[in-house]
Amino acid sequence: LPLLGNDKFRDGYVREVHFGRGRLFEARGQYREAEEQYRIANDLTQQLISTLAGAVSATFLSNLETARDNLIASGGRVKARQGRFAEGEADARQALLNRLSSVGKYNLTTTRTIPYLSTILIEEGRYAEAEKLTRAAIEIYLAIGASKDSLAFASNLSELGAILGLQGHWDEAAKVYGDLEQQISNWEKARRDDLLSNPSRIYALYRAGHLATGLTEAKAMARRLKDRVGESHFDYAVARGMLGVGLAGAGRDSEAVEEFRAAVPVIA
DSSP states (O other): OOOTTOGGGHHHHHHHHHHHHHHHHHHTTOHHHHHHHHHHHHHHHHHHHHHHTTTSOHHHHHHHHHHHHHHHHHHHHHHHTTTOHHHHHHHHHHHHHHHHHHHOSSSHHHHHHHHHHHHHHHHTTOHHHHHHHHHHHHHHHHHTTOOTTSHHHHHHHHHHHHHHHHTTOHHHHHHHHHHHHHHTTTSOHHHHHHHHOOHHHHHHHHHTTOHHHHHHHHHHHHHHHHHHHOTTSHHHHHHHHHHHHHHHHTTOHHHHHHHHHHHHHHHO
């Protein structure tokens, strides 16, 4: 923002503080507190847009509008995480409509807003709608020339694989994950593993008939999560449960039971 001593921009600095607090509260799972901080930051942003209209460049004003829409979408996300899905969806839709109205479909800020809405739709069980949105985001990235090994493109492809799995389209999901693996093959291993090692991909491998590969991936995921978050963490318990599913599928029932017995108390 321009000159720190200019009172005209004071709301902008205060807004950044509230946005940062909101992100911190959200990361801690304190969604009601995060919602309040995002609301305050959004109110300040709206006020700043009104105050500065005609007094700053169009680019600067456009950046403020992008920040406003990000705050609206962030507020929607934390509302949904409190179980207020209708409110959260309305906010996410409003943010996306604002982006479409301001910059059109083929713009990075539009594609970055789409996942806010698609994630809420997934939580509502509206998988076909979420798939349509995610495919739209992928199409936009391709149209504007985004690299297929960029994090943004790869993340959307991973999300598409998960959505296809939720609909039971296992062969198609496995193919999407296979494309993803190929496209990020030049990433460093740790970064690649963070994106590829997830329960959705592993279960898709199981269901598409790639049991041995899925088991290898499940074991690796469990090891990484044990080292990263510890044995009592929810994510590690989910990983052990996913490993148990693969072991059961391979007929290794006693090993599968051991994994399930360890996972269930933590998950429950």
